[in-house]
Structure formats: structure tokens, C-alpha cells
Amino acid sequence: GESVGLHLPTLSVQEGDNSIINCAYSNSASDYFIWYKQESGKGPQFIIDIRSNMDKRQGQRVTVLLNKTVKHLSLQIAATQPGDSAVYFCAENGVSGNTPLVFGKGTRLSVIA
Amino acid sequence: SQTIHQWPATLVQPVGSPLSLECTVEGTSNPNLYWYRQAAGRGLQLLFYSVGIGQISSEVPQNLSASRPQDRQFILSSKKLLLSDSGFYLCAWKLGGRAPLHFGNGTRLTVT
Numbered sequence: 001g002e003s004v005g006l007h008l009p010t011l012s013v014q015e016g017d018n019s020i021i022n023c024a025y026s027n028s029a030s031d032y033f034i035w036y037k038q039e040s041g042k043g044p045q046f047i048i049d050i051r052s053n054m055d056k057r058q059g060q061r062v063t064v065l066l067n068k069t070v071k072h073l074s075l076q077i078a079a080t081q082p083g084d085s086a087v088y089f090c091a092e093n094g095v096s097g098n099t100p101l102v103f104g105k106g107t108r109l110s111v112i113a
Numbered sequence: 114s115q116t117i118h119q120w121p122a123t124l125v126q127p128v129g130s131p132l133s134l135e136c137t138v139e140g141t142s143n144p145n146l147y148w149y150r151q152a153a154g155r156g157l158q159l160l161f162y163s164v165g166i167g168q169i170s171s172e173v174p175q176n177l178s179a180s181r182p183q184d185r186q187f188i189l190s191s192k193k194l195l196l197s198d199s200g201f202y203l204c205a206w207k208l209g210g211r212a213p214l215h216f217g218n219g220t221r222l223t224v225t
Contacts, residue, residue, distance in 0.1 A: 032211040043119075043203050043216030044157070051211065089157070091214070098145060098164050098209055100172070105156045 012110045019077040021107045023090035028071065030092040034101065035064060035075045038087045047075070047088075077109075085111045115140035119204045119217030126224055132177075132191040134220050136204030139185065144206040146187040147214065148179055151201040163187060164209070199224045 013019045025033070031052035036044035050057045050064045050073075057064050063076040073090050087108050091101040119136045126132060138144050148160040159172045161179035169179050176195050180188045187204060204217040 034213050036216075041219075041221070043205075043219045044214075046213045046215065049213055093211060100147065100159050100162050101214055103157045 009105070010108045010110070012112055013080045015080060015082060015111050015113050017080055019075075019080045019084065019109060021075045021077075021088050021090075021109065023073040023075075023104050025071050025073060025090075025092050027092060027102070032093045033064070033066060033073050034091045034093075035062075035073075036089040036091065036103075037084075038089065038106070040086075044089060080109075080111050082111045082113055085109055115206075115215065117204060117206055117215060117217045119220060121220060122218065123221045124223070126194050126222065128196055128224055129193050132189070132194050132198070132222070134189040134202055134204075134222075136187045136189075136217060137185055138206045141185070141206070141208065143184060143209075145209060146181060146185075147205040147207075148187065148189050149203040149205065149216075151203060151219075153201075157203070161189070194224045196224050198222065 011021060034049040035047040037047050038044040048057060048059045048062050048064050050066050052068060055066055061078045065074045075088060077084055087106045089106045090104045093099060093101050116139045145164050147162045149157045150160055151157050160177060162170050163181045166181055166184055176198060177189060177191050191198060199222055202220045202222055205214045207214045
């Protein structure tokens with residue numbers, strides 16, 4: 001079946017540097033994408049979403065980029081802080097609004113102080 | 114604003130005992146409701162979802178069942194727990210259409 005996958009399972013970044021977490025998706029019909037952050041022992045927390053009619057969307061210190069040509073999604077975190085250490089999941093919703101999201105396997109981001 | 118409540122936060126149960134995890138959502142109507150399970154250090158496995166009262170879709174055949182007795186209440190149950198049922202159980206809700214999922218804080222279940 002089609003699924004969302006991640007390029008890197010772990011990522012270590014120096015505090016203050018920018019982080020880039022990547023995600024590949026295989027369903028060309030997907031038109032809505034979401035990034036989640038999950039801290040240890042907690043539920044995933046919504047960070048930012050993007051629809052397929054956009055290439056870029058910015059939030060507070062985060063930017064999501066969508067490249068539909070190569071079916072690639074990325075999350076950029078500016079000036080990474082220790083509190084950004086967590087597992088990050090991408091998710092897609094493509095078939096209909098009620099179809100469950102398809103989650104990637106997750107990338108663990110470790111911030112080095 | 115909408116909130117989701119999930120309890121208990123942790124649970125230790127013996128093999129063969131029953132299970133009932135409850136999830137309620139406040140501040141919205143007719144949400145889509147979901148149960149996920151997450152093994153340690155792993156991704157999210159969808160177990161059940163519901164788009165309306167009494168409507169349950171099962172994604173993975175297993176030792177668990179789900180029910181939605183009220184619009185904003187979603188219950189995960191088992192008649193007899195197995196060791197393999199241990200994990201982190203997450204309830205989530207979303208509105209229909211292109212909308213993000215909102216997760217509860219999860220229940221850590223340990224079957225001994």
C-alpha cells in the first residue's frame with residue numbers, strides 16, 4: 001500500500017543551528033500534509049500543515065516545504081533549541097476528508113547544547 | 114476551545130483481564146474519533162476510527178474492540194488482555210475534511 005516514509009530516522013543538531021527533517025510520500029493523490037512533534041511520554045502535537053496548492057508555509061520558527069514534483073515534504077526549524085528535541089512525524093491525507101491520516105515512521109531530533 | 118480527555122494515564126493489568134480505556138472530546142460536535150497504538154520507539158498504528166455514533170472501522174484485526182456510545186465518547190476495550198497488548202494508546206479527534214488530528218496525552222498500558 002502507499003505510505004509516508006522518512007529519509008532519516010535520527011538527526012542530531014547543534015543548538016542554534018537550523019534543522020531540516022525530510023519526508024517522502026508515495027501517494028500522488030495526497031493533497032494535505034501535516035507535521036507533528038511528539039515529546040517523550042506525550043501524544044503527538046500538531047505543528048503545521050500545508051495543502052497541495054501551496055509550496056511553502058511558515059509558522060513560528062518552522063517552515064514546511066512541499067515539492068509535489070518529487071513528492072517530498074520537509075520541516076525546517078530555525079535556531080533549534082533544546083526544547084525542540086522530540087520525534088517528528090509527517091502525515092498525509094489524500095483520498096477523502098474522512099480517510100485516516102497516513103503517518104510516517106518518525107525522525108528523532110536530538111539537540112546538542 | 115476543543116479539548117480531548119483520555120484516561121487513565123498509566124495502567125498495569127494482568128494477562129487475561131479485561132480492558133476499558135475511555136476518551137472524550139469537548140467543545141465540538143460530530144468529530145471523527147481515532148484509537149492508535151504506539152510501541153516503544155516506534156510509529157503510530159491505527160486501530161479503530163469512527164465518523165459517527167455507532168460507526169466503527171477496524172484497521173487491524175486483533176484482541177481489541179472499540180465503541181462510540183455517544184457523539185464525543187470513544188471507548189477501547191478488550192475481554193482478555195494479551196502480553197502483546199502492552200503499548201502506548203492514543204485517542205485522537207478531527208473534524209471532517211482536510212483538518213489536523215488532535216491527540217490526547219495517551220495511556221501507557223503494561224500487561225503483566
